[in-house]
Amino acid sequence: MLRDGATDARQPPTPPLPRTGTILVREWHGTTHHVTVTDDGFLWNGKPHRSLSRIARAITGTKWNGPRFFGLRDVKTKTSEVRDGN
Numbered sequence: 001m002l003r004d005g006a007t008d009a010r011q012p013p014t015p016p017l018p019r020t021g022t023i024l025v026r027e028w029h030g031t032t033h034h035v036t037v038t039d040d041g042f043l044w045n046g047k048p049h050r051s052l053s054r055i056a057r058a059i060t061g062t063k064w065n066g067p068r069f070f071g072l073r074d075v076k077t078k079t080s081e082v083r084d085g086n
Helices: 052-060
Strands: 023-028 031-037 042-044 047-049
Touching: 023 052, 031 052, 042 052, 047 052
Parallel strands: none
Antiparallel strands: 023 031, 031 042, 042 047
């Protein structure tokens, strides 16, 4: 039961990651990046990583939501990459 002014702090469930062996592909500034889903995380550039967000940051140099960067989540708001042609 919530008290006056309290909010439910639970986050919506995140969608599950693709199964082990799946290869995620993303092109960024003319370079195609391949990330393989492993049992323990991800393999990118021959090295293991635990976070898609860290891989996305290494690729772009800016903070990204990793699943969104690799197309595993819907974009809910317009970003610099999503334009309606105006």
